Amino acid sequence: MRKHHAQQLYDYHVWANDKFFARLKELPEDIYIQEIQSVFPSIAETLVHMYMVDTIWLGVMKGNSMAEIQASIASVQEITKDNQLQKMEKLFQDLSAEYQTFLHHESDLDKEISPEHPQFGRLDTQLSELVQHVVNHGTYHRGNLSAMIRQQGYASVANDYVFYLYEGKAEK
Template identity: 75%
Template sequence: MGKHHALKLYDYHVWANKKFFERLKELPKDIYDREIQSVFSSIAKALVHIYMTDTIWLGVMQENSMEEVQASIAIAQEKTKDKSLEEMEKLFQSLSEEYQKFLNNVSDLDKEITPVHPKFGRLDTHFSELVQHVVNHGTYHRGNLTAMIRQQGYSSVSNDYVFYLYDSTKK
C-alpha cells in the first residue's frame, strides 16, 4: 500500500508553497510588501494569512483546546510580524516539519476527530478531511498570490497538483 492520500496532498501543499517562495526570491524585493489593491493588501499579508491558518488547523488536528489554539494564533501573529520573505520561508519550513512529524505519527488518518468551534459548534470529521481543507485553503490563496504577482507585472509559477505529481515521479 502506498502513502495515504492525505499525506500526499500535504506534500503537495509544501511543494507548492516552496515553488512560490522560489519565484518570489527571483523577483524584485519590493513586490513582497508593496501595498496593492487586491484580495490582500500585499503578498506578505497573503503569506501571513496562509501561515496563520495552517497554524490554527495543526492545533485543531492535535486536538488542542480552543484556548491553546487561540494562544497559538497570538504566537504566530508575533512570529510573522514584519518578517522578510526569507524569514517567512523559514517559518513555513518549520511549520511544515511540525505538520509532517505530527501526520506521520497519526496511526489512522481516516480516524474521526470532533473539533468544537466557539461559533460554529461541533464538527464530526476525519484527520484526512482537515488535511484536505488545509491544502484547499493554501491552493485558493496561492491563486490569489498568482494574481497579485501578475498584477505587479511579473509571471507567477505553475503549481497545479498535476505538476507536483510529475515532479514527484522524477525523484
C-alpha cells in the same frame, strides 16, 4: 509502502508553497510588500494569513484546546510582525516539519474527530478531511499570490497538483 492520500496531498501543499518562495526570491524585493488591490493588501500579508491558518488547523488536528489554539494565534501574530520573506519561508518550513511529524506518527489519518468552534459549533469529520481543507485553503491563496505577482507585471509559477505529479513528487 504507499502514503496515505492525505499525506500525499500535504506533500503537494509543501511543494507548491516552496515553488512560490523560490519564485518570490527571484523577483524584486519590493513586490513582496507592495500594497495592491486584491484579497489581501500585499503578498506578505497573504503569506502571513496562510501561515496563521495552517498553524490553527495543525492545533485542531492535534486536539489542542481552544485556549491553546488562541495562544498559537497570538504567537503567530507576534512572530510574523515584520513578515520578511526569508523569515516567512523558514516559518513555513518549520511548520511543515511539524505537520510531517504529526502525519507520519498518526496511526489513523481517517479517524473521526469532532473539533468545537466557538462560533460554528461542533464539526464531526475525519482527520484526512481537515488535511484536505488545509491544502484547499493553500491552493486558493496561492491563486491569489499568482494574481498579485501578475498584477505587478511578473510571471508567476506553475503549481497545480498535476505538475507536482508530473515532477514525480508523489510517492506511489
